[in-house]
Amino acid sequence: MAQASAGAHQGHEHGHDGHHDIESMRTFGFWIFLITDCILFGTLFAVYIVLHGNTNGGPTADELFAMPGIIASTFILLTSSYTSGLAVLSMNKGNVKGLIGWLIVTALLGASFIALEITEFVHMVHEGATIGTSAFLSSFYTLVGTHGLHVSLGLVWMVAIILQLSRRGITSVTKRKVNVISLYWHFLDVVWIFVFTIVYLMGVM
Amino acid sequence: MAQHSAKGHGAAEGHGHEVHGGGHTHGSFKSYTIGFLLSIVLTIIPLVVVLNGMLERTGTIVVLLVTAVLQFIVQLLFFMHLNEEEKPRYNLMTLILGLVIVLTIVLASMWIMAYNGVAH
CATH class of the missing domain: 1.10.287 (Helix Hairpins)
Structure with missing residues (x-):
């Protein structure tokens, strides 16, 4: 039974050591992806910083941003970064229920972040601030929207991992997957720190 | 198991x-x-x-x-x-490489556009 399920999880003839080498290489490969994603966000930040003054007679950052919602989403995302860490802690203790529970909390916090962001965008569009209004708004929606898209993608991915964990439990493969999505989630929080600082705080100061 | x-x-x-x-x-x-x-x-x-x-x-x-x-x-x-x-700290090395690229893109864009007579 043990052998069979181990074989099924691995799907090839590597032993434990070779298998874990592969899992660790996959985690490192994901880290490299995150670095390239940093470069993607770096270019979007560069565009925003260059264009944020070009409002074309439309609304400025100071007039548009509603800080209470932004502050709420900032603390929500920060907390979800912490709870995804707690999920990894539960996993390292071998606690599947704790792991799935913290992942669900993280996903719910992520979903509320997205809900707040969509509300903000809808509100702004109703005020006439669309992506085509000015160079400032084009770069704003591209930068913040790309981050939101990353969070949404992470949500779908996290639900898939939760389902897989409930079926397979903690194996070397699901363990790597949880480590990787937790890295991804911390990364999204890091990107948001800079969105919050450069877009919102510097926008309203 | x-x-x-x-x-x-x-x-x-x-x-x-x-x-x-x-x-x-x-x-x-x-x-x-x-x-x-x-x-x-x-x-x-x-x-x-x-x-x-x-x-x-x-x-x-x-x-x-x-x-x-x-x-x-x-x-x-x-x-x-x-x-x-x-060690060897590959994660740190790739991070530093990424940060160098990001900072170059951001700071150089700001620097170039600050002297762009067309945009301002």
Whole structure:
């Protein structure tokens, strides 16, 4: 039974050591992806910083941003970064229920972040601030929207991992997957720190 | 089954040490909580400074950037455990390469566009 399920999880003839080498290489490969994603966000930040003054007679950052919602989403995302860490802690203790529970909390916090962001965008569009209004708004929606898209993608991915964990439990493969999505989630929080600082705080100061 | 998962658990922790540093000795509840509290403080400081207009423009920008970078470092150390990586530190090396590229793109764009007579 043990052998069979181990074989099924691995799907090839590597032993434990070779298998874990592969899992660790996959985690490192994901880290490299995150670095390239940093470069993607770096270019979007560069565009925003260059264009944020070009409002074309439309609304400025100071007039548009509603800080209470932004502050709420900032603390929500920060907390979800912490709870995804707690999920990894539960996993390292071998606690599947704790792991799935913290992942669900993280996903719910992520979903509320997205809900707040969509509300903000809808509100702004109703005020006439669309992506085509000015160079400032084009770069704003591209930068913040790309981050939101990353969070949404992470949500779908996290639900898939939760389902897989409930079926397979903690194996070397699901363990790597949880480590990787937790890295991804911390990364999204890091990107948001800079969105919050450069877009919102510097926008309203 | 129990045997297998126990063995898998131990081996996976070894892997965590080696690559991204998420094994059993890393990331205690205490270290995550300290990181979380530090992040909250580092979010509140710039918020208070900006919303109360406590400093002049340059001072505010300095406070914002310093607290953002500090929070970035807090996340890297307390949440991603970058400091617990074993040698050779490939994760750190790729991160530094990425940061050099990002800073070059951002700072050079700002520098070039600051002297762009067409855009201003």
